[in-house]
Amino acid sequence: MHTIKLESVGRKSGGRIHLTPRVPRSGPVTTLCGQTLGEGSYAAVDSEPDCANCIRRSKDRARISGAFFAQEEGSELLRLSLEQAREKKPNLRVLPQPGSSREKPVVWPAAKPPPEAIPDQLGELVTRGFKPSGEGVWRSPQGAIVRMRKHGKEWRFDELVFEGSVVATRTPGGVRIKAGDVEVTQSDHGFEVQLKKK
Ligand SMILES: [Zn+2]
Numbered sequence: 001m002h003t004i005k006l007e008s009v010g011r012k013s014g015g016r017i018h019l020t021p022r023v024p025r026s027g028p029v030t031t032l033c034g035q036t037l038g039e040g041s042y043a044a045v046d047s048e049p050d051c052a053n054c055i056r057r058s059k060d061r062a063r064i065s066g067a068f069f070a071q072e073e074g075s076e077l078l079r080l081s082l083e084q085a086r087e088k089k090p091n092l093r094v095l096p097q098p099g100s101s102r103e104k105p106v107v108w109p110a111a112k113p114p115p116e117a118i119p120d121q122l123g124e125l126v127t128r129g130f131k132p133s134g135e136g137v138w139r140s141p142q143g144a145i146v147r148m149r150k151h152g153k154e155w156r157f158d159e160l161v162f163e164g165s166v167v168a169t170r171t172p173g174g175v176r177i178k179a180g181d182v183e184v185t186q187s188d189h190g191f192e193v194q195l196k197k198k
Helices: 052-057 061-070 074-087
Strands: 007-011 017-020 042-044 137-139 145-151 154-161 166-171 174-179 182-187 190-195
Touching: 017 052, 154 182, 154 190
Parallel strands: none
Antiparallel strands: 007 017, 007 042, 137 145, 145 154, 166 174, 174 182, 182 190
8 A cells, every 4th residue: 555645734823733635835725634724824844743633534544535636636646546456457367167168258358547547747747648658657759768756656757768869958947858759857846757849
């Protein structure tokens, strides 16, 4: 099972320290105990939570999943559960049934997640136009291969492989690499990988 990390959040005016899936940069935040703290009224804190309801609910996986789905992390959780489902492929062996040799055996196809289950963004990768090619590996239409690596629950850019024209340009945030139809842009926060805009 995946360990889901929760973050501590408290009102700037003081009071209890609550838990939430992620403290957003802006907008309101909903705590595990169901309180909504308005934009600007709260701050992420390092200290341990001391809200009894939040602590109790942090042990309830279903409750946490619900809280994640209420925020943007829902699609990421959905993808993780799809990945787990894919690993548990049904066994395709068909056992001969005595006395029914004329009947054709039923072969169940392996469960495949529908293609629309791929979120538009997976961490630092904008997936639009990429074809999944194994765990964390994506292929562009021109054949550039992007490898993403999991850091906690976040996918981060790891490697770009392309045989062809590559241009690296210095930018205020670091460097931008254009390899075929793929663009990797560095910023203060990390990288963004996407297909070149036409
Ligand atoms: Zn609370």
